[in-house]
Amino acid sequence: MARRIVAFCFCCAFATSVFAGETAQEVAEAARKLAASRQHAEAAPLFEKAAGLETDAGKRGKLRLEAAGAYASAGDLDKAWAITDAIIADADAPDQLKNTAVQRSIDFCYWAGRGELAKPRITGVGIPYFQARARQPGTVLEKFNAMHAAGWLQWRLAETNAALETFRSTFALTNLTTDLRIRAHLALADLHGKCGDQSAVVGQARMAGDLAAEQAEARKIPEGGDAQVLARTANAKAAAYVTAARNYEVGDLFDRADAMYAKAAALPGLTEERQADNDLAITDSFRKRKDFDKAIAAAERVLARGDDGQMSARKTTARQRIAAMRNDLGDKEGALAMYFEAAAKAAGSPYVKINEIKRICDEFIKDKRQDAALALCDRVVSLQNIDPGDTAWAYLKQSQVLLDRKEFDQARAAAEKALALNVANGKAILAIYATYKARPLPQKRDMYRYIEETMAGPVAESLTRDEIRDIWSTYGFDAHNLFDHDKVRKAFAELDRHGIPYGGYMGLRCLPALKIYKDFATFPKDEKEIRFPQNLADLGVKDVKTVNARDFADGARNDTECLQRAIDSDATTIVIEDKGVPWTITRLEMKSNKRLLLRKGVKIISDKSEENYHKTLLFDIRRCENVIIEGEGEVGDVYIGKYKDDKERDELCKKYGGSVFGLTETTNIVIRNVTVANSAQDGIFFGGLGLIPTRTYLENVVLDHHYRQAMSICNADEVYCKNVTFSNTRGAAPSAGIDLEPPIECSPDSSIYLFDCTFDNNAGGGLVFATSTMYPVTLHAKRCHFKAQSQHAVDILARCGVYLGSQRKAPAKIIFEECDFESYSDVSPLCIQTCSLFDVWFRNCTIRDIGRKGPANRAYTASPLVFRLSRDFGKDGIPEHMLGLIHFENVKIEGYGGQPFASFADELGMLDIKGILKGTVDFNGKQVDVSQYEYTAPDRHEIPAEQVDLKTLLKPAKIPTGDMPVSNGEISWNGAWYQKAPEYTYYFWAEQGRKVSLTLRYPAWLKRVAGERLLLKSVSGRTTEVGELQPGVNPLAFTVPETGWHCFMPPCQAGEGASCHVTDVKGVHLAYQGDTRGISLSKFVFRDPGRDYTGYFEVPAGGRECRLRITFGSLELRNPAGDLVGSIRNGEYHGRHTFTIKPGTDKAEIWSFTAPAGGGNTHVLRFYAPLNGIWADSPDVLPLQFADHHVPPRAAAASAVSP
Secondary structure (H helix, E strand, C coil): CHHHHHHHHHHCHHHHHHHHHCCHHHHHHHHHHHHHCCCHHHHHHHHHHHHHHCCCHHHHHHHHHHHHHHHHHCCCHHHHHHHHHHHHHCCCCCHHHHHHHHHHHHHHHHHCCCHHHHHHHHHHHHHHHHHHHHHCCCCHHHHHHHHHHHHHHHHHCCCHHHHHHHHHHHHHCCCCCHHHHHHHHHHHHHHHHHCCCHHHHHHHHHHHHHHHHHHHHHCCCCCCCCHHHHHHHHHHHHHHHHHHHHHHHHCCCHHHHHHHHHHHHHCCCCCHHHHHHHHHHHHHHHHHCCCHHHHHHHHHHHHCCCCCCCHHHHHHHHHHHHHHHHHHCCCHHHHHHHHHHHHHHCCCCCCECCHHHHHHHHHHHHCCCHHHHHHHHHHHHHCCCECHHHHHHHHHHHHHHHHHCCCHHHHHHHHHHHHHCCCCHHHHHHHHHHHHHCCCCCHHHHHHHHHHHHHCCHHHHHCCHHHHHHHHHHHHHHHHHCCCHHHHHHHHHHHHHCCCCCCHHHHHHHHHHHHHHHHHHCCCCCHHHCCCCCCHHHHCCCCCCEEEHHHHCCCCCCHHHHHHHHHHCCCCEEEECCCCCCEEECCEECCCCEEEEECCCCEEEECCCCCCHHHCCCEEEECCEEEEEEECCCCCCCEEECCCCHHHHHHHCCCCCCCCEEEECCEEEEEEEEEEECCCCEEEEEECCCCCCEEEEEEEEEEECCCCEEEEECCEEEEEEEEEEEECCCCCCCCEEEEECCCCCCCCEEEEEEECCEEECCCCCCEEEEECCCCCEEEEEECCEECCCCCCCEEEEECCHHHHHHCCCCCEEEEEECCEEEECCCCCCEEEECCCCCCEEEECCEEEECCCCCCCCCCCCCCCEEEEECCCCCCCCCCHHHCCCEEEEEEEEECCCCCCCEEEEECCCCCCECCCEEEEEEECCEEEEHHHCCECCCCCCCCECCCCCHHHCCCCCCCCCCCCCCCCEEECCCCCCCCCCCCCEEEEEECCCCEEEEEEECCCCCHHHCCCEEEEEECCCCEEEEEECCCCEEEEEEECCCCEEEEECCCCCCCCCCCCEEEEEECCCCEEECCCCCCCEEEEEECCCCCCEEEEEEECCCCCCEEEEECCCCEEEECCCCCEEEEECCCCCCCCEEEEECCCCCCEEEEEEEECCCCCCEEEEEEECCCCCEEECCHHHCCCCCCCECCCCCCCCCCCCCC
């Protein structure tokens, strides 16, 4: 592909200049670096070049196989198989190389993502090859190995009987040795085990054991004579008995195995080393049986032996076995003690291995036992006889733990100790770098200076090419993530200076970023510069051969196979005729340099006879370039869809499924003159996490009636749309015309051009941005028509984490030019969500209100522009330099019932909108300066509720008995991904010794819960561990440690998608406190939407006014007498509503709120100081801070509700 060739030239620019004088090994190393960074297409020809330079035949063959593997990983099976087939056919190639080539040619099917081709490859190449090898002249071992290879391939085809017969036939080989007979029996045992036939496993293991036992019995020990000869023959006989024992153990024939071990132990003249080997074998045997006492006893016999000869290594092994078994038994401390003893006493070894110690250290870190991990590393450092690299490992692990604790200076000191050892310099430098990277801004950017100074110093001379690549690649990618592109360019320059290919994300993410940022500087292009390709020649491809798809129907089982054969042929143009009925397909895989011409009247729909048709992507355009898919005639004359029409889609499609077109890692794709409709997901989807799809052209296309989106742009650069209609999307969220939503920040939505496009009747709105990306966000819509829709015509939501995290302004240019927007009077056509970070322009546009959508709609009239503020940015808000400006130039607005130009729907009250709007609009004939529309957040200086000191809570006057009833208000965590989840605290009063049980329920997928612990805090300040938690359901039980108030805060509440439910509470009654670590929200949902929910809270003494806010749902507020003093219904307020509570006296009071049934399922409250934010299902269980409460007679108290 053209773009791949460009990328190859970038990644290997040094190759053409220096490879001519380099060795095969150096070229191969460069190829392996490219392969490691998933640039397989670029690596493959380098492997071939290296093979051509290699003079050693064996090494040359291995390089050819590496080239084949790279081609397969790049998806080019034809080239991969060409290499393996050539090796197989080469009469001079070694047999072992040929055997490997056959096996690899099968594995390549899976490497290329084409597992369905493995079966025909096994049938057509693998089995015939090995069967022929078995028939050819050769040694009995060669014939035996070939037959077994054929048998295992038959088993992969699920031809179990054939595989068994092949294995059995090896017994008929001439001159078959006893050792090969044993191998044959063990192979049959293995195969029977895979098939679940345990009785056959036992039989084959018995025969293998018997043969080995006969061999052992046949060995004779001379009587008298030389002591060394006696010892040598006795040792060999003992080893044979041990082999027989292990064969028996394959079939769990432990009695027979024990008999063999006993015979081995009873032999006279055994050396100490052989006796130790016997005991180690017995150790492994009993460990397999889970009889740890006998296993440890056998290992301890090894430790009791002398220290002569090779006993040191065997004793080290014995100690490691004992340590492993202690670990199996859950005794990590005992295991560690033995591992360290093994390390300390292994003086005879060059270096002792500490792999198990490392593994336990990792377990400590995983279990958040940081002190134990640090102490372990200290013990490792004190060992005298370990590899210096292991000492460096210990220092680096300490650095990792300390960094996790945010002890930056100590973490750096530990990493510097590792660097001083001069054995792992690359890792040590990156560990020190990480201590800068983890710091908050602006100190974080000191990481650049550290790398620049270090790499200019003497330590750089000691680094390998791999280490240099890793350091500069990390530097460059982190700079990319922080929008520091001058540093990205420096990283590329350093890699080029060292002649190092761009590995990993440097090649995959940062390299395209340079091009995209260059485009951003001059965005938008002049419309005259943009040329829509009309034929393959415009894409640089010669159209050399035309075929008719129906000519490939002979022998094809269905339309899919017919069309796929045509696409796979050597034709450049494939004509698809109207055959009178729809072509029904499952999935077509496009190939590069192809043109599909669909004749007038053609319909292509899903083949409903296929089991998973609903989920299947119709046209998989993956790793392709230069593809044209066009219809003949006018728009509407050619139809492509999952379902034949709107009615069928509505009847059959009830959940997400497959899209019509999926574009992944593509370049130069043209779709023209077609109607693409009725998918189970998107009409066109741009995605993937690999190379960025670029230069896509849509012209005269209708994208209609799709389930999720007409078009989802999740990863794309340069998408050009001309006269495209995005209409009638409905089914599942977001249901937009176009949704620009990268799934991760390293995917772009850049250079999107829309000319003369129409957006109509999309349930989720016309053009939706839900965007967060390290690349510029650039879109130019010109002469586009946005018809009235039930949601906003343009909805711009900046997912702001990546921008706030770097403290850089979002690089964005979103331009609407000569566009007209129609909207219903109760729907704002333009919406800015959460905040304004992107620069937006509206030039020469019209915005028109066409009246209400229907009589059932909301009563209020919308503004042309609405800001929906639904994210808490804290008291500091967003730095002024990061704000995106919204420009209006020559914009005319008609209608909107006297509403202001801009309105603000504020859910959290934490963000000011000031100085963002620029320009003047014609609003119903009046010139309006839009800069006058500003908003001051009301809650930025409010004091949120704080966590309560348990010592301030009074003993309840009435202690409830029995188990806690199930509340109709279920505490909720989940919210929008861009909102911080509340973190709740639960309170209860109980006497010492009371038995309590409850269940914490987390999502099964929330892996970060694993190893967390629920901690109970008591009134004395004492903390008690209730239990360790895991994803999913966690039933917990504990005994109350002391009398009084207690509280707990379930861990892992915050974070996207996090949720936890406290259920099945027995022994106590809980009260709840909303978030005290930030946004101070309290969310609850109805368990039974048909019933109300009431909560009770304390208003403190002093007569001060208090405030309670609701963001979602309906709410009624009642005073201590139970009188209704305020209420608001869902839909009667815009964003938020605040109740002001005015106590009737200076005494404390107990008030209540009620969420009425039918007023929305989700309710979000916010308590402000002096309220403490605690509420309960009953006043009897409410934690109180005041002893004297005023309870007025049942009459309306002096209270008011403020808007």
